[in-house]
Amino acid sequence: LLRQKEGFLSVHPAGNNVFASQFERVLPASSVADLYPLNYSGKTDENGFYIGRDKYGTNILVDFDKRTEDKTNSNILILGNSGQGKSYLMKLLLCNQREAGKSVLVLDPEHEYEDLCSNLGGTYIDMMSGEFMINPLEPKAWGDGDRVDSYSPEAFRKVTRLSQHISYLKDFFRAYKDFSDAEVDTIEIMLMKLYARFGIDDFTDFSTQKNEDYPMMSDLYDLVEKEFYAFDKSKKQLYTEEILQNICLGLHSMCKGAESKYFNGHTNIKDGEFICFGVKGLMDTNKRLKDTLLFNILSYMSNQLLGRGNTVAAVDELYLFLTNMTAIEYIRNGMKRVRKKESSFILASQNIEDFLLPEIKEFTKPLFSIPSHHFLFNPGNISPTAFIDTLQLEESEYSLIKYPERGTCLYRCGNERYLLQVIAPSFKASLFGSAGGR
Numbered sequence: 019l020l021r022q023k024e025g026f027l028s029v030h031p032a033g034n035n036v037f038a039s040q041f042e043r044v045l046p047a048s049s050v051a052d053l054y055p056l057n058y059s060g061k062t063d064e065n066g067f068y069i070g071r072d073k074y075g076t077n078i079l080v081d082f083d084k085r086t087e088d089k090t091n092s093n094i095l096i097l098g099n100s101g102q103g104k105s106y107l108m109k110l111l112l113c114n115q116r117e118a119g120k121s122v123l124v125l126d127p128e129h130e131y132e133d134l135c136s137n138l139g140g141t142y143i144d145m146m147s148g149e150f151m152i153n154p155l156e157p158k159a160w161g162d163g164d165r166v167d168s169y170s171p172e173a174f175r176k177v178t179r180l181s182q183h184i185s186y187l188k189d190f191f192r193a194y195k196d197f198s199d200a201e202v203d204t205i206e207i208m209l210m211k212l213y214a215r216f217g218i219d220d221f222t223d224f225s226t227q228k229n230e231d232y233p234m235m236s237d238l239y240d241l242v243e244k245e246f247y248a249f250d251k252s253k254k255q256l257y258t259e260e261i262l263q264n265i266c267l268g269l270h271s272m273c274k275g276a277e278s279k280y281f282n283g284h285t286n287i288k289d290g291e292f293i294c295f296g297v298k299g300l301m302d303t304n305k306r307l308k309d310t311l312l313f314n315i316l317s318y319m320s321n322q323l324l325g326r327g328n329t330v331a332a333v334d335e336l337y338l339f340l341t342n343m344t345a346i347e348y349i350r351n352g353m354k355r356v357r358k359k360e361s362s363f364i365l366a367s368q369n370i371e372d373f374l375l376p377e378i379k380e381f382t383k384p385l386f387s388i389p390s391h392h393f394l395f396n397p398g399n400i401s402p403t404a405f406i407d408t409l410q411l412e413e414s415e416y417s418l419i420k421y422p423e424r425g426t427c428l429y430r431c432g433n434e435r436y437l438l439q440v441i442a443p444s445f446k447a448s449l450f451g452s453a454g455g456r
Contacts, residue, residue, distance in 0.1 A: 059436060067114035069107075070441040073426065078436055082391060083118075083360065088432030089390040092362035093353050097370055097409075098395025103425040103440055104366050105334065107393060109134050109450045110442045111364060112332060116292060121329040123319050124294040127301055127338050131294050133451020140292025145311060146299035148279035151286050152314050154190060155212075156232040157183035157224060158321035178220040184209050186317060189344050194310040195268040204257040205265060208242050215241075235282040239273035242266055272310075280311060287318070289326070301338060309342040316348050323352060327359035336367035336385075346381050353388045365389070371400055374408060383408075392430040393438070396422040 027033035035042075059075030066079030082092045094111065096104050109131070116122055116138055124131050135142045143150045160182040187209060188202050197205070212233050213219065246262040249255070271277045287293065295315050300308050319331045331352075339345060353363050365385060367373075373382040386409055396419050397405050406416050418437050419428050429438040442450070 061431075061434065061436060065118075067117065068441075068443065069110060069114070070439050073437040073439050075436075078429070078438060080391075080431070082115075082362065086432060088434075091353075091357040091388070091390050092360075093357075093389035094362065094364040094391045094393070095386060095389040096364070096366040096393045096395075097397065098368060098393075098427065099398030099422065100368050101424065102395035102422060103427070104368070104393075104395060105130055106425070106442070106450070107427070107440050108332060108334060108364065108366050110440065110446060112330070113138070113442075113446045113449060115330045119328070121290075121322065121326065122292045123322060123329060123331045124292075125315060125319075125331075125333045126294050126296050127298055127335045128453075129296055129298045130334065130451075130453045132296065133453060134449055135292055135294040137449040137451070138292050140294060141287070141290045142294045142296060143287065144296045144299070145280070145315070146297075146303075151281075151283035152318045153229065153232055153234060153283060153285045154187065154281055154314055154317070155209075155234065155238065156229065156285055157218070158186070158317045159325035160186060160320055179224055180213065180218065180220050180222065190310065190313050190317075191269075193313050193342065193344065194272060194306055197265070197268060200257070201261055201265055201268070204261050205242075207256065208238060208245070208265075212238055212241050229285045232284065234284065235269075235273040235278065239266070239269055242269070277307060280307070281314070285318075289322075305341060309345065312339060312342060312345050313348075316345060316352075320348070320352055323356045323361040324359055327361055329359075329361045330364060331356075331361070332364040332366070334366045336365050337369050337372045340372055340378060340382070343378060343381050346378075346385070350381070350384045350388070353385075363389075368398070370397060370405060370408065374404060390432060393427045394419055394430070395427040396420070398422075 024036040028036045059072040061072075061078045061080060063079055063081035063084050065084070066081040068077060068079050071077055082094065096107060098104050112122055112124065112131075112134065122138075122140070124135070126132075132142045134140075157179050159179060184206060188206060191197055191202060191205055216231070216233050218227075218232070242262060242265050246259065246266055249259045249262060251259065272281050274282070297311070297315070300311055322329045323331055333339075333349070349363065349365075356362060373379070373385070392409070394409065394411075402416060402420075405411070406413070415428055415430075415435060419426075425440045427438050427440065429436040
């Protein structure tokens with residue numbers, strides 16, 4: 019009755035399956051899959067580039083330009099504590115973007131990208147040397163013609179390139195000196211007169227203009243100085259003699275004096291496929307000069323991202339620039355509209371608590387929410403609650419990066435999640451150089 023003999027023969031190594039015809043049943047593959055016998059995780063985009071492996075799966079190949087319902091832009095955010103591998107990942111991504119045919123612009127505050135720039139045939143620009151120049155008065159592209167919200171800087175809300183750029187210059191001069199509203203409005207009047215003298219107006223075809231066709235800062239100073247010396251007190255004027263005097267005093271160093279080597283000249287940076295702005299020395303200068311030079315570099319980046327298109331702008335150690343909230347606004351608004359020109363931003367930073375200070379939190383929150391691609395390394399000694407709330411993480415996601423593991427990060431792209439081990443092929447890693455990110 020109990021079939022002990024048959025049972026013994028079925029389990030004996032030398033026996034056979036006596037019960038096969040009576041008890042065996044076919045198990046569908048779908049039922050086997052429900053048991054999760056194999057755990058696979060990987061990502062292979064059709065035109066993707068290799069960035070590493072999933073710790074519990076296989077290769078991850080990403081095409082950052084691929085658009086889906088949950089990935090609406092190509093912007094990238096890299097966050098993590100010092101020494102976790104942020105710069106290494108940044109260099110790998112820049113190599114991949116260059117390989118994809120995109121132009122690359124890098125803002126390098128720690129002198130980490132000179133070797134990579136040189137090895138990829140790029141141009142490394144030391145902004146403190148005065149050898150290379152970005153003319154602040156050369157009108158740049160600041161918008162794509164779309165309607166924008168009322169909270170955007172004025173430069174993004176204007177229609178024509180000239181009006182956009184003059185609005186930008188008002189912020190530019192405010193960053194340099196504490197000009198009053200009346201003085202800034204007077205500078206705007208002077209700028210309109212100056213551009214008119216050079217035959218530039220709202221209807222100018224800027225695609226036909228050369229760098230030498232635009233006025234320089236010394237031209238602006240000469241005009242304001244001439245207006246000051248020729249001021250007629252007997253006639254009614256929109257501005258006073260004192261306002262003109264204050265403008266001359268405020269702009270003298272930038273236009274004619276010690277700091278003119280950074281601002282007074284025609285743009286002499288040739289359009290290259292890889293341009294790196296070295297601003298390490300800039301970090302040690304006075305705040306006014308640092309903020310103004312940063313503005314000038316951002317204007318050049320904006321022109322390439324929105325004018326030329328198919329360009330990637332990378333900003334490393336973003337926390338160093340948090341003293342200039344207006345510049346952060348420009349970066350934020352640039353991130354919103356570069357996607358239509360097949361361009362993107364890559365932002366990398368540590369010390370996320372610097373972004374959460376009460377006075378700047380509202381400005382920096384969009385920097386975390388706009389990018390579709392997040393690479394999150396171990397954040398270091400920071401409140402887990404603040405980190406989770408700021409980046410909208412799940413507790414289970416944070417637990418993956420709770421403890422430091424160099425080269426390993428949580429990669430979020432849309433609704434997808436991967437525990438990424440960053441791996442650069444040897445032929446690319448050899449391009450990175452020895453200054454950080456190695």
